[in-house]
Amino acid sequence: MDTTTKKIVLPGEEIDLQGMKQGNGIYHENGKYYAYQLGMLQFYNNYVNLIPLSGKYYPVKNDKVIGKVIDIAPSFWILDIKGPYPGFLHINDTPWKSGSGELNKIMNTGDTVFAKVNEITESKQIWLSLKDNGLRKLEGGHIVSVQPTKVSRIIGKGGSMVNMIKEITGVKIQLGQNGIVWIDGEPDKVLLVIKILKFIEDQAHTSGLTERVKEILEKAR
Amino acid sequence: MSMVSNIKLIDENGLRIDGRKFNELRPIKIEVGVLNRADGSAYIEWGGNKIIVAVYGPREAFPKHTQNPSRAIVNARYNMAAFSVDERKRPGPDRRAIEISKIIGEALESAIFVEQYPRTSIDVYIEVLQADAGTRIAGLTAASVALADAGIPMKDMIVGCASGKVDGNIVLDLNKEEDNYGQADVPLAIIPRTQEVVLLQMDGNLTREEFGQAIEMSKKAALFISNLQKEALLAKYSRPEEKEEVKEEEAEQENHGDDNHE
Numbered sequence: 488m489d490t491t492t493k494k495i496v497l498p499g500e501e502i503d504l505q506g507m508k509q510g511n512g513i514y515h516e517n518g519k520y521y522a523y524q525l526g527m528l529q530f531y532n533n534y535v536n537l538i539p540l541s542g543k544y545y546p547v548k549n550d551k552v553i554g555k556v557i558d559i560a561p562s563f564w565i566l567d568i569k570g571p572y573p574g575f576l577h578i579n580d581t582p583w584k585s586g587s588g589e590l591n592k593i594m595n596t597g598d599t600v601f602a603k604v605n606e607i608t609e610s611k612q613i614w615l616s617l618k619d620n621g622l623r624k625l626e627g628g629h630i631v632s633v634q635p636t637k638v639s640r641i642i643g644k645g646g647s648m649v650n651m652i653k654e655i656t657g658v659k660i661q662l663g664q665n666g667i668v669w670i671d672g673e674p675d676k677v678l679l680v681i682k683i684l685k686f687i688e689d690q691a692h693t694s695g696l697t698e699r700v701k702e703i704l705e706k707a708r
Numbered sequence: 709m710s711m712v713s714n715i716k717l718i719d720e721n722g723l724r725i726d727g728r729k730f731n732e733l734r735p736i737k738i739e740v741g742v743l744n745r746a747d748g749s750a751y752i753e754w755g756g757n758k759i760i761v762a763v764y765g766p767r768e769a770f771p772k773h774t775q776n777p778s779r780a781i782v783n784a785r786y787n788m789a790a791f792s793v794d795e796r797k798r799p800g801p802d803r804r805a806i807e808i809s810k811i812i813g814e815a816l817e818s819a820i821f822v823e824q825y826p827r828t829s830i831d832v833y834i835e836v837l838q839a840d841a842g843t844r845i846a847g848l849t850a851a852s853v854a855l856a857d858a859g860i861p862m863k864d865m866i867v868g869c870a871s872g873k874v875d876g877n878i879v880l881d882l883n884k885e886e887d888n889y890g891q892a893d894v895p896l897a898i899i900p901r902t903q904e905v906v907l908l909q910m911d912g913n914l915t916r917e918e919f920g921q922a923i924e925m926s927k928k929a930a931l932f933i934s935n936l937q938k939e940a941l942l943a944k945y946s947r948p949e950e951k952e953e954v955k956e957e958e959a960e961q962e963n964h965g966d967d968n969h970e
Binding site: 495497498499512514521523524525526539540541542543571572573610611 | 747748765766767768777819821825826827828856857858859860861862863864865899900901938941942945946
């Protein structure tokens, strides 16, 4: 059994599990297995998974995301996290303390935060939290969005890609699993990083990407 | 339908006005991912039809009272550009456009796993740039490709085709003249995997036998068009230069994806 082959499947395409177990993104009907959506098949650990090639970010517990405040309620902020539902950040899940009606003094609409998905309720309410290492309000900087499915490629193997970009350019980068990237640094370096991100997004399917990005960065230095 | 005319739509050799045989389709071209701002998009050229489709969502449904707590709603909007037909079409939704939007939305809904995304809406915008008969089916065919491009979970990609009666003969995929001066037009859309019918209309009159014949012909053609849809999607997403090595690297990354990369 070939465990490395990956195949692109279309919604409704029949999948041969080759004796393995049904993983994510696969449904069955009348004893047969079919793909849920457009994606790539991965045979891993005796499970067949479908990795989506496109689509919106779907929140998963403990994901770290970047959200923008779009509204303020009496005791929580409502954030746009680029998913199908808005995210809620309650004052009790932040390091701040506030009297009633003072939330806009801490964070106002348009501000961005790096938060983690704390809980997803049955009715698909998404509660975020700032109580973990590195989670904070993002001051200054620039926001760029990329496809959420390409975030893992930007991170690279064990963070190799993003760490290299940070090292060479000296720019601060914060990646959200929802495809929002926060960048802070010198203007020309920030522009370079944005260009690099688009390049990675575009070339995510090709090999030796880290090396090619390094070349571009060295040249621009 | 059946306007009084002296136009001869089928010649003595059995060929139609544009030179096609009775069971021949017009040329079809589908392109995926033509719009950057949309979550998914597709462009279709089907004979003289030129249609662009944009898909947004799933996103929070607005206004709020339209939200359904147990499933997603599918909003389809079929719109014809003012310049899409010979005589300028008065812009905005009319009786016909509202009807087509409704049936296309319902057809797509039957294939989408709507219960996956409660309280959201999936918006499908179908813009007809040039019309030449059969736009509802062409729009629907492109819409399901755009939905797949948007990564929306579906049972299968809906596909369709129309048949009709022209000069007393059952023919496949009517063009503008045949539609205007023919005796009947039957658009049909199916879920190809199960052959379930998701859209069926009839304009004009057919006998039972003729109707059955038209359905059979449309189904056969729909399965052919289904392959064109798949080819169009694969053309965007599968890259032959892809190396096994990259794929392994990506598998690695899936496992590192949840690490904190400050």
